[in-house]
Amino acid sequence: MEYDEPLFFRVMQYAARADRDVVDMVSGNPDWDAPPALRDGLHEYADAPTEAFQYPPSEGLRGLREEIAERRNVDAAQVVVTVGTAEANYLAMARALERDAGDEVILTDPVYPYYPGKTSMLGGRATFVPVDDRGRLDAADVREVASEDTACIVVNTPNNPTGAVYGPDTMRELADVAEEYDALLVADEVYDHFDYSGRFESALSVDSDHRVVTSGFSKSMAITGFRVGYAVFPHDLVEAAKTRHMLVNISASRPAQQAVLDALQGTPAEYYEETRDMLRERIDAFTDALDAAGAEYTTPDGAFYVMARFDGFPGTMENVQRLIDEAGVAGMPGEAFGESRSDWLRFALVTPRADEAAERLADYF
Amino acid sequence: MEYDEPLFFRVMQYAARADRDVVDMVSGNPDWDAPPALRDGLHEYADAPTEAFQYPPSEGLRGLREEIAERRNVDAAQVVVTVGTAEANYLAMARALERDAGDEVILTDPVYPYYPGKTSMLGGRATFVPVDDRGRLDAADVREVASEDTACIVVNTPNNPTGAVYGPDTMRELADVAEEYDALLVADEVYDHFDYSGRFESALSVDSDHRVVTSGFSKSMAITGFRVGYAVFPHDLVEAAKTRHMLVNISASRPAQQAVLDALQGTPAEYYEETRDMLRERIDAFTDALDAAGAEYTTPDGAFYVMARFDGFPGTMENVQRLIDEAGVAGMPGEAFGESRSDWLRFALVTPRADEAAERLADYF
Incomplete structure (x- = not known):
């Protein structure tokens, strides 16, 4: 490989x-x-009793999962706190490719280079769908290349590198394609706090059990080194994702999780x-x-x-x-x-x- | 799977x-x-400039890798800082199974349950070699079951759950078996600071390019929740392991890495x-x-x-x-x-x- x-x-x-x-x-x-509340949270954590330095729940601190679930309007049971959005995407793509529902991963061109890297690491085969000059993705182009061999469609919105924001119609149609071919739509929304168009809408607004949303705090809180992200899985896929997360990393780092939780709660x-x-x-x-x-x-x-x-x-x-x-x-x-x-x-x-x-x-x- | x-x-x-x-x-x-120096390190980090909150080098903070390399008497280029010993073992076992050198993973019975979990997640097949009543592993028993299909031998010393410490002769013979069948010996030494027998010797003392040593700070510094560990790879395997590490997690959490580095330097x-x-x-x-x-x-x-x-x-x-x-x-x-x-x-x-x-x-x- x-x-x-x-x-x-x-x-x-x-x-x-x-x-x-x-x-x-x-x-x-x-x-x-x-956010200042993040620095305060780290100081407070540094003085916490030794229990607070030990394994958190593998899927993430309960308070953090609940805070995420409330903000994203999902069930906390669907949320896995990960080692940044990177691990969230890895878990989602691994789940898609493990389902014996094909080995093709549909990506855009241009693409965030980690997606094809993860694809080949996981034994998948990448197919690229071009976007237009302004970075807009036409879901019909994805439908055109999709087939029974499609395991996964990975999109990033707001997009790195194009800066495009995919509208809700596009996301709905991508989810339809995923449903039609028993694939997973993975929507990486790590730039969700950086929408200048007013048109961004999370893929969570699309009701589908073939859709995983990944995100994290690296960009929104300016802490790329902390490595705290999350994935929101459909109910029937979340347990297997949690198991892989446990077997690879056990959990995301607890000081970082706690600081992010404090920052979520204390940042206007x-x-x-x-x-x-x-x-x-x-x-x-x-x-x-x-x-x-x-x-x-x-x-x-x-x-x-x-x-x-x-x-x-x-x-x-x-x-x-x-x-x-x-x-x-x-x-x-x-x-x-x-x-x-x-x-x-x-x-x-x-x-x-x-x-x-x-x-x-x-x-x- | x-x-x-x-x-x-x-x-x-x-x-x-x-x-x-x-x-x-x-x-x-x-x-x-x-260690108090770890808490001091976290406090100091909480006040660091924003650059210190961003991505560290994927393979780990340079100072931490050098500190580890010096203590373990290896080349810093062989060291990958990981999300706890869990990820170090995952990277080592993944490398072993990706080498097209077989798909069998030899484990002991009793075994730390994460090893068989990782084995099947990675598509390997576990073979168990019993240890004696006191937990002692006879390397000849491993040799007996090993074959061309053996990709990996994973041992844990000092051992969880038996408390056994494998002597240097055992480790040498296990490395010989790994070399003979082009497999990797993975020695998980996360309990290396907890030897009461005076007989523990790291597998790093065995000169072999078929040996990976994994360890971490979860136990020695009482910080299982921080998720900082490391793997020492042979030179010809380290780059591929770093790539997987980058594609799965990008890096271990930086506040935790920095606190561990401060603790390593400041703890008597x-x-x-x-x-x-x-x-x-x-x-x-x-x-x-x-x-x-x-x-x-x-x-x-x-x-x-x-x-x-x-x-x-x-x-x-x-x-x-x-x-x-x-x-x-x-x-x-x-x-x-x-x-x-x-x-x-x-x-x-x-x-x-x-x-x-x-x-x-x-x-x-």
Whole structure:
């Protein structure tokens, strides 16, 4: 079994070793601060009695599962707290492929590279469905390639890298396709707090026992290193998912779970709104500067990435390295996300120096 | 694919719901305190800048990997920091079974139940080799069942549940068997700080490129809920293991990693010695009381479990529930660890009330 290591870490290492100042727009690591209630929660936990340092329930701290269930309007029994959204997606895709209902995994092109990585690790076979220039997925295209061999359809909305937000009709039709072929629709909604369009609606609004929703707190609370996410499974699939979770990891880390619980309970809506406003401004400033640089780009409806294309400068790893060395800007090569975006570069707006980066790009091109 | 949920949680739930005071000797959850430096580390981390809250290197914080490498006298490049020893064992067994070098996993009987659970989850087939009454494994018995179909040999030393410590000759011979059949020897040494015999020697002392050592800080630092462990892989296997780790979890939780690193650097040897002395005393007191109760038992050379047998009272789940309800003592049914110990019960010495529990048992029988 072979699977490629995602490129993220290779680009980040290259940028870190560069012999000059580089604006890092590679990874999805937020540069804004976590909610104060999360820091308070960690302090409190650090002084907790030794019982609080021992195994939590494998499926997650009860309070955290209940808090998630209430916010997502689902039964807490359906919720598994995972090691970030990464493990949630792994559990969902493993469940889909273990059901003896096919071995094909339908993904989009462009795609978040961990999905094809997980697919081949789990012994599945990836089929890619292209999205349009603005990142929109036509569910009819998914229906066209789906078959009895389809085990799983994985989508990410709001989308990394395109910034597209899939509407509720699309999600309903994807769930229909999953039901028709006894497959699972896995909706990764880790960017659910970063919708600028007002059109995002969770796949949980689609009533289906063939739909798994995954999410996490890495982005919404700016804590990618804490590794706390969750999956909401249909009732008839959740026990098997919990067993795999137990056998692989036993549980997600308890200090991180407790801090997230405290932050969920103690963080006002303004925290999330302010982050969104700040990102909206960054997107505007960055895309204005891209205009000045004569680049083509997509304005994201959600998440915090901008795809851009510079004339005669395809999105290869080689060109990314040139931009690091010669322009002092680090992005991700579009080819890392699939063939359809091999002319593009992806820039993550996780730095207050986004407009400076755009100016450097304008100077360079 | 089917796999059983380990019984631990079921017994713990039953004990928690009991209508009386119960001495909990079910799980391996330490009741002693974590090193003070770990708590200090968590406090410090809670005030760290936002960069410190983001993704650590997937394979673990560099400082932590170097600290582990130095203590274990290996190359840091061989070390992967994992979500507890659980994930370390999962990665090692997955690697063994992915190598197209067979699908048999040789385990001992009795066995730590997560190993057969992982085996079937990973599509392997478990073969059990019995140990003797004192828990000693004869490597010749492993050689006898090994074949070209053997992918993996998994041992745990110091051993849960038997308390046996395997000597260096045994480990050398097990590595020879692994080499002969192109299998991997996985040595789970999570109880390496709990050797009362003075005979424990890490499998790292055996020079072999067919040997993986797994361990963690759950027991040695009394932090089973933090989920920080590690695996030491041979150079030619470590990259594939890191890729799987990245695709499943991305990384272990960073607050937990940082606290463990601070604790490793700031904890004197006395902390570990005092814990060992305390456990040695508990073992003596508990086994003395078992003598008074007329029970048969094994005195552990390592780890912190005692297996005991009461005449006419086999180690079934039903009898464990009777002991909870009627004697107020919760242990694990021996049958959970394999056929050979179905007459026995396992008691974890993770409570200062171990002698009280033994007295209750003496009264009951």
